[in-house]
Amino acid sequence: MNIYENKYRITYEAFSKFSARISKAEDTQELAVVLQSNLKYLFNFKFFRIFIKNDSESNSINVISNSIHPVEIIECLPLDYEENLLEKNIPLHFFSDGKCTERILKEKMEGDLWAWYFKYGKSELCVSLISSQEKPFVTRDVEIVNLLIDNFITKYQQLVLREELNHQNKNLLAALNVINSQKAQISKIVDQQKEVIDDRTKELKEKNKELAEISQLNAHTVREPLSRILGLIEISDYYSAEELKTEVLDHLKTSSEDLDKALKDVIERSAKAIELFSSKSPQ
Incomplete structure (x- = not known):
């Protein structure tokens, strides 16, 4: 060699x-x-x-x-x-x-x-x-x-x-982290909105219940003494002055007092409902 x-x-x-x-x-x-x-x-x-x-x-x-x-x-x-x-x-x-x-x-x-x-x-x-x-x-x-x-x-x-692949993977990972972060924020917002909707739904149910009860007061508690008063007025033509004084006026007074009491209850309850609903309404 x-x-x-x-x-x-x-x-x-x-x-x-x-x-x-x-x-x-x-x-x-x-x-x-x-x-x-x-x-x-x-x-x-x-x-x-x-x-x-x-x-x-x-x-x-x-x-x-x-x-x-x-x-x-x-x-x-x-x-x-x-x-x-x-x-x-x-x-x-x-x-x-x-x-x-x-x-x-x-x-x-x-x-x-x-x-x-x-x-x-x-x-x-x-x-x-x-x-x-x-x-x-x-x-x-x-x-x-x-x-x-x-x-x-x-x-x-x-x-x-x-x-280059490592750099792209890092970019993809960063983008994925951003997406996951945004997804978490969106999920949080959705949960908050759901909570708000549930609260509003509950509030509406309470309002509807209260309004239904007030409506029932109007339909029955107020209507009943008013009907009696109207009935007494309608039959008063068939009574003499003495009979009106001794019989009809007493019933009329009682029915008027019942009507007044029923109206006060309705007004008081309506005022309380308005005050309660106003305090719960969003600003």
């Missing part, structure tokens, strides 16, 4: 470990950290970048070799050479003076720049790296880059989809 074969055997073993770690990533940030910690075992680079563009946003992952700072996925616009890649889809290889990295790293990083275009579904990727002359990136490593991107983007899209 020559030195190149041994090198790529080690590289593929490293890639196998990288692939296993990628599969265990729980979110996109963890995925970026796995990428950062394993790249140095796969090929030579000073700077490595993945730019991901889709319908709604564009993000990038920027890895500096031997950096102690954890890498992050950030929202950004494409660099100049990436715009060329997105337009023409043709791989690039040229010496960079480092100005392209100055925009995102605040420092120039010159060297050989390699860049490739990939498309996965609705996502477009620009993958690029800068290597030094001391530790150059070689053409044979392009195959490793292709394998790396296949593994990375598959997991990345899976995690993004999961995050």
